[in-house]
Amino acid sequence: MKNDIQESRMITLAAPAGGLASGAGVVIGSLFGIAARTVLVGEQVAISTEGVYELPKLASAVIAAGARVSWDDTAKQINVPARGRFPVGTAIEAAGNGIATVHVRLDGVVTAAV
Incomplete structure (x- = not known):
């Protein structure tokens, strides 16, 4: 599809204050997910929203x-x-x-x- 942006199971967002550790649960806005890797605040991180x-x-x-x-x-x-x-x-x-x-x-x- 030409309008496909990303698979919805993994969403890429900026890490919140404090950053994230790999495997940590996080609420960002209205999304809850599990961080795919360790990142610092503001860095892009994929979070898994399913599984x-x-x-x-x-x-x-x-x-x-x-x-x-x-x-x-x-x-x-x-x-x-x-x-x-x-x-x-x-x-x-x-x-x-x-x-x-x-x-x-x-x-x-x-x-x-x-």
Whole structure:
């Protein structure tokens, strides 16, 4: 297609303040994604907005397989949906109290803090 710009699974944007580490979750505007590489603030970086990723989670959060999950942009981790968090996807495995990561299928749609 002559009007095709880029595949929507990977979006290239400028890194926010503080830059990004490879594999880090990030909210940029209304997009949530996972950084493809480590970059400094303002550098162009591809973020993946779809796929399944192992992400940090609040260790005390109890998340069931198939449950909707949200990104806490202050703590930079997955948590249960609540005010101030960004809905980003669905847990594909259970992750109980004491577990520090969870596998998440990203929705690939725009998000906003609840």
